[in-house]
Amino acid sequence: MVTVIPDLTLLVQMVIFLGLIFLLNILLYKPILSIIDRRKKQLEESENEIKLFNESVEKRVAEYEEKLKQAKIKGSELKKEIIQEGANQAKNIIDVVRNEIPVLAREFQQKMDEEVQKAKLILDGRSKELSLQIAQKVLGRQVQ
Secondary structure, eight states: OOOOOOOHHHHHHHHHHHHHHHHHIIIIIHHHHHHHHHHHHHHHHHHHHHHHHHHHHHHHHHHHHHHHHHHHHHHHHHHHHHHHHHHHHHHHHHHHHHHHHHHHHHHHHHHHHHHHHHHHHHHHHHHHHHHHHHHHHHHTSOOO
16 A cells, blocks of 8 residues: 655645746736737728728729719710701701702703704704705705
8 A cells, every 4th residue: 555645846836837827827828818809909900991991992883883874874865966966967958959959950951941942943944954965865866
């Protein structure tokens, strides 16, 4: 049988161990926890800033897209107005030309009638001469 006699070394080791835990708590554990807490707070602040920044960017993108949409709508309306204006101008030009065509046709017909009358006068005056010449050539002799 073995008997254990408690001596003071166990008590001293326990005191040293507890003192070491107390010292390590003050020198290492609390500073490391405070550093971890600070970093955690910085990360949370950074995440909040990022979140606010993302919301701001999303808001600006939405505003930009809305402005772009409005600009496209305005552009298409302006395009329609310009096309309509061009169509109206083309219609006006076509109407003017359609109104001028009968006038030009009458003038042309009058000029043609005048030319026909002149040609008839010339041919009437020379028709006797021409008929005599044709008869002489056909008959091969002089006709009177």
